[in-house]
Amino acid sequence: MRWQVLVAAILLASPAAARPPREHADFWREVIEPNNVEVAALLDKANRVMKAPDDALAADQDFAVDQRMRFYRDAYNLLRYARKLSPESVEVLAKLGRAADEIGKTAEAIEALETCVRVAGPDKAGPAVTGRLGAIYLRLEKYDAAVRWLRYAQGALTPDSAPALVHLANALAARGETTAAIDTLSNVIPVQSAGPFEGPLALVGFGLAVVYDRDEQRSAAFDVLDHMQSATQAEYGKNVQAELARMRFAPAADRHYYQALLYESLNHYVEARAEWALYAASGDLPWRGRALDHIAAIDGGRRAGPPRPLAPGTVAPPVLHRKIPRP
Numbered sequence: 001m002r003w004q005v006l007v008a009a010i011l012l013a014s015p016a017a018a019r020p021p022r023e024h025a026d027f028w029r030e031v032i033e034p035n036n037v038e039v040a041a042l043l044d045k046a047n048r049v050m051k052a053p054d055d056a057l058a059a060d061q062d063f064a065v066d067q068r069m070r071f072y073r074d075a076y077n078l079l080r081y082a083r084k085l086s087p088e089s090v091e092v093l094a095k096l097g098r099a100a101d102e103i104g105k106t107a108e109a110i111e112a113l114e115t116c117v118r119v120a121g122p123d124k125a126g127p128a129v130t131g132r133l134g135a136i137y138l139r140l141e142k143y144d145a146a147v148r149w150l151r152y153a154q155g156a157l158t159p160d161s162a163p164a165l166v167h168l169a170n171a172l173a174a175r176g177e178t179t180a181a182i183d184t185l186s187n188v189i190p191v192q193s194a195g196p197f198e199g200p201l202a203l204v205g206f207g208l209a210v211v212y213d214r215d216e217q218r219s220a221a222f223d224v225l226d227h228m229q230s231a232t233q234a235e236y237g238k239n240v241q242a243e244l245a246r247m248r249f250a251p252a253a254d255r256h257y258y259q260a261l262l263y264e265s266l267n268h269y270v271e272a273r274a275e276w277a278l279y280a281a282s283g284d285l286p287w288r289g290r291a292l293d294h295i296a297a298i299d300g301g302r303r304a305g306p307p308r309p310l311a312p313g314t315v316a317p318p319v320l321h322r323k324i325p326r327p
Contacts, residue, residue: 035085039092042082046075046095072102083112090120094129101132110136127153131164138171139250146171157188162200163247166207170254174286178215185211196232196239203243210261214287225265237266253282257291264294273298 053068076099082092097113100106113133117125134150137143150171153164165184172181185208189201197205205228212221229236240262249255260275273295280291 039082039086039089042078042085043091043095046078046082046099049075049078050095050099069103072099075099076103076105088115088119090116090125093119094125097129098132101136106136106140122152125152127155127158127161127164131160131167134164134171135167135248135250138167138174139252141174141251143171143175147175154184157200157204159200162203162243165204166247167250169207169211170250173211173214178211181211182208182215196235197228198232198235198239199243202228202232202239203247206240206243206258206262209265210258213261214290216290221261222265225261229265237262251282251285253279253285256282257287260291260294264298269298269301 049071053071076096079092079096079099082089083096086092093112093116097109097116100109100112110133113129113136116129117133122130130149130152134146134148134153137146137149147168150164150168153161153168155161157165165188169181169184172178172184185204188204189208205224209221209224209228212218212224228240232239244255244258244262247255247258249258256275256279260272260279263269263272263275276291276294276298279285280288280295
């Protein structure tokens with residue numbers, strides 16, 4: 001009997017006995033994830049379905065809203081089935097939450113994304129997941145929950161983290177924490193940023209100007225915009241417009257605010273006034289008063305009319321970059 005105990009102890013201590021042979025790896029994978037092949041195929045198909053509207057958006061192509069929704073509904077149905085086969089797949093949960101959010105199934109999106117974070121942990125889930133969660137709560141005006149999730153996106157500036165950082169700044173500003181909102185964005189902009197503002201940097205820089213403008217720090221807002229224009233030159237408007245087109249705003253009416261400030265910074269005052277008016281008419285929004293200030297400034301500039309002709313021999317004053325008084 002004693003020798004049997006000794007043999008058993010040796011076998012248990014042996015590294016070879018502690019793990020299955022390499023040729024059995026597939027067997028154990030199938031035991032843990034019996035549907036992994038089918039789930040992988042469903043994920044691949046869902047990714048291809050969602051890629052079509054994403055590619056159209058990146059290429060600035062017209063893509064009807066109902067057509068876009070149809071693609072995401074197809075992806076949502078595929079991913080719901082994939083989740084039944086693999087309930088704790090982080091990739092399935094993240095993609096399912098995204099598809100649900102895109103088609104307006106907010107409760108389902110929150111449940112899938114929060115489950116994803118619970119399974120993977122907030123750091124491993126990544127800013128695409130925690131950022132989307134925070135944006136949803138921001139849209140629902142649940143600012144404390146929004147800030148809690150969006151803080152996980154703070155760090156290196158990437159295409160995924162940039163929208164989350166802008167959402168975080170807006171959530172903080174909505175809670176009255178303007179200084180923290182400004183720091184959130186200014187801290188990720190290089191101090192000596194002489195290169196062009198493009199990609200995520202264009203979105204964050206412009207978001208900083210919006211926060212300054214909403215706080216009635218008019219000069220600071222236009223200083224940021226002037227710096228972006230001088231560093232980016234003719235590509236400034238195009239770069240910012242491209243980032244705004246990809247951004248899903250929370251609330252949706254914020255798109256009008258951002259678009260209006262962009263038009264105003266480009267001296268396109270007719271378009272700017274129209275966007276300010278759309279924002280002001282979108283309900284009881286936090287910064288409706290600022291939009292009305294901008295409209296009043298544009299209207300005041302129109303009433304002032306063109307400058308009077310100079311008397312003979314009079315030296316003309318320097319031409320200001322802004323034709324309309326900054327509101």
